[in-house]
Amino acid sequence: MTISRISPTDLADARPPEPDARSRNWRQLFARRFGGFWVLAAMVVVFSIVIPDIFLTPLTLQTTLGDSAITGLLALGVMLPLVAGIFDLSIAQVAGFAMVFASWLQERHAMGTVEIFVITLSASALFGVVSALLVTKLSVNSLVATLGVSTVALGVTEIIANGNAIQPDFDPSFVEFGRGVIGNIPLPFIYVLLIASVTYYVLEYTTLGRRLQATGCNPVAARLAGINTQRLQVLVLLISSIMAAFAGLVLATKVGVATDSTAGAFLFPAVAALFLGATQIKDGPNPWGTVLGVIILAVGMKGLQLMGVSPGVGNFFSGAVLLIAVAISGRGLERLH
């Protein structure tokens, strides 16, 4: 028994079914969520005019992507738990732990690549386990739990490093893992793309992804819709600590010297890229938006470094770009409220 009248909403019903989510994203990308692309394009144009000979080179592409890969890995590592409503502040220090621990295993115990990989990832996952216990069993707010775990991880790292800069002799093959290049694309950035792709598919096209999003938006309702929200929280915290450890291993092989203060500095840039990305492509934290955010900030920094401006200008610029992009695309952050 249908209601016999025509209203605007009824007419709307007559529209053809929505095209699938992917093509919609691409339409949005150049319609509603385009702020970041314009900012990126503007920067590329400006730098190409100001420093054409050194900016417009394959090397710039390669080093920009390479330099930003760690930030990207960490930003994606923060993103996944955030989708499920958990803010993991420990990620940078866990990466630092993995970096120092792996280097120490090689330097002190001359371990092989596989052992280093396995032991480092497992040890780092323990931090995720602690966070997960605190968040699920003791109902501690995730920011608080991971801030505490972050500080403990830093302490452990400092104790291991004992103040030294550790210079391991990794296997050449393992060094390639952090320093390799395919075409002009550094391997670490390829990891970023791979992880973003996997995360994207999981979030958009799997049951797990849908459940993570629901948990993040309203954990009570998600639980009453049959989602084991605690198990998901444990899962994302484990994954983020393992992703952090992975980033730490890349960092160890890429940089070649491990100190306890290296990784901590990546937290703010990673979070900035993530937040910037949360206004791009779709509402809220999302993998491709995050990658775009990473690239925007990296290109800006790169251009300024090539112009030789002082690092202070770099920070001023990063902050300003974040604010401008967010202001342009502001609405996307509603979901962060």
Place this chain on the structure above:
Amino acid sequence: MTISRISPTDLADARPPEPDARSRNWRQLFARRFGGFWVLAAMVVVFSIVIPDIFLTPLTLQTTLGDSAITGLLALGVMLPLVAGIFDLSIAQVAGFAMVFASWLQERHAMGTVEIFVITLSASALFGVVSALLVTKLSVNSLVATLGVSTVALGVTEIIANGNAIQPDFDPSFVEFGRGVIGNIPLPFIYVLLIASVTYYVLEYTTLGRRLQATGCNPVAARLAGINTQRLQVLVLLISSIMAAFAGLVLATKVGVATDSTAGAFLFPAVAALFLGATQIKDGPNPWGTVLGVIILAVGMKGLQLMGVSPGVGNFFSGAVLLIAVAISGRGLERLH
């Protein structure tokens, strides 16, 4: 997405303090919310046994309180906006800006104390204004806005400092402002106590405080109830930037040398103390809990330093204390979920 968990709903579980709030607080203090006091007492006992001659001295008291004062000022500066549901990440870098800017005004322009005070506080308040515009006019999430403002503030500070340590010649009276001692209590710690008292009074006993709490608990309901939540958000962001500037001025006079990297390092400790304090005395962020959190962490660090442990142990310890205290008093953080 659920950065909302960080701020709005949770942090003020704010059982409304009725007239008898004070006496109830004191009862709670030794009943439900006692975790921190036990941790503090345990530490004092342990250190008094292990290192009695150097721990139990007026100098220890004085330096512990003095060292923790900046952390305390910043923690209180983050606390007030947090009650109203706003997480101000920019506070440490704004303090850094104030420190460097004030020192620069003296060194470069030989300004007098009053001018320095007025100009520094006003200039720093501009950062609060920018955050407020972003948060209220463009609906940008407060974490994102203040992260951006924080980065810009750091950039401006670096540009002013230009990589150097600035050593101003402040008036002796102004130097006293940061270095004075009354009895064994350093002036900066007295500022912490004063600000905590005023904040406590405002939050617990005034209309403004009640409205701030309502805004933090449920901004939509608060707006529907006729509260001008945007004006309150502007207000707290202005106050927090001014409190940050105040902390920066104390830091400038206390330390005597201003660098662009000084203040940033206080963010994590301040937030840790605040979170620790949010489990103490009453549920959610509160002034006296924050002060207690600051003191717990400071006493622990001081004791460890006096025992001569390596710096890494200090971080390990801070993280562990935060986690243990939060775990003991965990129930207070239930609301954060």
Place this chain on the structure above:
Amino acid sequence: SGDAGGGATGQNAAAAAALAPYLKKPSVLPNLKPLPQRPPTGKTVYYVNTGSGSAAEIAHGVEAAAKALGWSYKQLTYNVANPATGNSAYLAAMNAGADGIISTGLPQAAIRDALDKAKAKGVKVVLINPTESPEGTDIGHVGNVQVLATAYGKVNALAIAADSEKSGKKAKVAVVSSSGIPILTTLTDAMIDGLKENCQGCEVDNVDVSAAAITSGQASTEVISYIQRHPGTNYVNLAVGAFEGGMRSALDAAGLKDVKIAGTQPTVAQNKEIQSGDSLFWLQVPYGYEAWEAVDALARSFTGGELTTHNTEEIPIWVVDKTNLDFDPKKLPEFPTDYQSQFAKLWKVSPTS
């Protein structure tokens, strides 16, 4: 350790004598040969800059020296927090046609890639004040850290011994170091040796301060805790001026007004403290001179000489205390006297062309 000798023994008096040369502003360059001919013009030299205060001094020096040689000077910045960007800056410099690259503050392991490429391309690299000893023979160094740390340790010991002699109190020295800067153990060891030789009954110990405390100017709180543990400490010696932020005010506030502050590599802040009497002495580092030396190494390698000429060379040391502070403490001192024209003469160019 050692008897309570004390007082004005002959040994302590010898310290003052041994210190005297270091109190004079250095005026001659270390023993350097003139170049065989004027170096080729038109070279491009890149400075990879961290943006710190001392890096800015060095940048000015490199620019001036390059100008004197008719070279073009360019700079690239990098982010110290992300060591990978240093490597990238090197690659960008080579890509843009650098003939020589000079940098400060980058561990060799972090730029290994770039160093390999530089070697392959024949681009000359000079590192100034690196945190480690040079690897191999194809990298130029200015300010060999091992050599310098030993020299700095010795001179610091002399200066403290001399002051101890003057005041009649035995020195009990706390050397503030961060184990993150491993070379500081060398400096401490040299100081121990130096004091043993010149100051009977004096003691030295390390205070290990965390890297975070240093950057946030909180080293002072750890130092005060150290002094609480080791009462009687009367000298605080800092390996880097930046460690000193707020030390005087913190010591004063803790009632430790008698503890004297001294050290190496001051910033303008420490030199102002010498003037105001808040610091005892500081060993100055001639950043401009180091920059010219780095360019000198490049010039030598372009004229058939050795890039590694300065690799193990001592940098001129100048101990500045209240008695010999003769420069505006708002700027870092430039020495050795007239070093620019001395280099110009060695390079067979006019000093300001």
Place this chain on the structure above:
Amino acid sequence: MTSTRTSPSPTQPVLAVAGVSKCFGAHRALDSLTFDVKPGEVHALVGHNGSGKSTFVKVLSGFHTPEPGYRAAVAGVPMTLGSARAAHDTGLRFVHQELGLVDNLSVADNVLLGSAFPTRRLGRIDWTRARRQAADLLDRLGYSLDVCQPVAGLSPIHRTAVGIARAMHGDTPPHVLVLDEPTAALPTSGVAGLFDVVRRLQADGIGVIYISHHLDEVFEIADRVTVLRDGQHVATVPIDELDTDRLIELIVGKTVDLGRTAAKVGVDQAPVLEVRDLYAAGLAGVDFGVSAGEVVGIAGIAGSGRETVAGAVFGSLPRTGTVSVDGAEIRPERPERAIEAGLGYIGADRAVTGLIPFLSIRENLTLPRLDAVLRGFFLSPQREARDVRQWLQRVDIRPADPEKRADQLSGGNQQKVLLARWLRSLPRVLLIDEPTQGVDVGAVERIYQVIRQAAAREVSFVVSSSNSDELVALCNRVLVLSRGCVVGELSGTALTREAIDRACLTGALTDPMENLR
């Protein structure tokens, strides 16, 4: 609450607006509305879900800023819309659909929050006076409750009371009071109390805008009715010129018959859901069974435990006792187990317990049963969209845009999304609190139909409702609760509105516990 001002002349409206529009993006939620209220008049505003009623209220209250080009006047004085302060100062007062209470604060706080707290020196709140003011206000409205308790634990009646008390608080009495679905969560007894209050305000010359989907209420209290449809003004008619059928026709464009669920045959077969010895907040040992395809109603006055049965059985509330589905027992407080076993649950508080904000209607709808839209391991957007569109039609969600954010839907449409979510996942037993809370009369019919269709396909229902007509229309059998116990069961011809109401009241009078005291 007597007016000290010069009363506006009886002919001059206390509130008059014209040309008020509000757009959300491309969606025009309110289209050039003209509306007025006279002093002492109750002007009802009705319309289907999403027709723009709450939007209008939020525009008046300054929560939303309207599109330019409107005119507005309060008691003849022109005013600007879009500022909460201006709205309050000119004498407009609101009880919003979601009431807008801050759960963590006390009753007194909530009453005084928007206006001024009484203060002493240094701006210190005078708690004694504050509590007295709040208590007096509630007292004058005919409610007595402890003003120090947090509103989080209050019953719906008292929450509504707090909302009204807050609206009435202030130095100047209001010109206009706006009540947006104040009775959606109220039991019948509460409605009568509310009307007493409204009549008293009316007598004071206050104009009242009254929004409700309960048309009997409209006929009882309103002087005039304005009907909205899709944001557009349909008609404004004095109540005397209307009857129920005519009003329904104005709202939905046709007449509606809610019908009655066919009697269930074969009720004696083994129960699908069996509840034994259920204890929970407000429940003191409840037993019942539900057989396949049966619709069992739960009736009872407020506080009888009616509100907690569904949540306790499902496990969203703590409970003791046994709950089994098809003979398999379900552990308490494990909603995911309950769902696996075949239960579904829609709570009365949809914003907290049901809706996932930020996610689209589509994502909200399919959440508990995603397997149906999988292709292999991955979700198939095409399948999902097709599936969801069916349900948008079936329960009449407006706008029928699967990608619309669920939290931007009107209250009634949110309820429909949740119903569709659970009907779609075809549980063995669906537990619903207040199934048509806030749902317009046209959609109610739709929802009943869908429930009946599902029941015909062997889905069982437990429906607790404060609306006796609803229970009669929907249920095969109704259990009457009182003080936490089942005191009666009505079915077949015995199942009438009068019988339910009588049983509810007598149950409360003949309390089994009374004899023990």
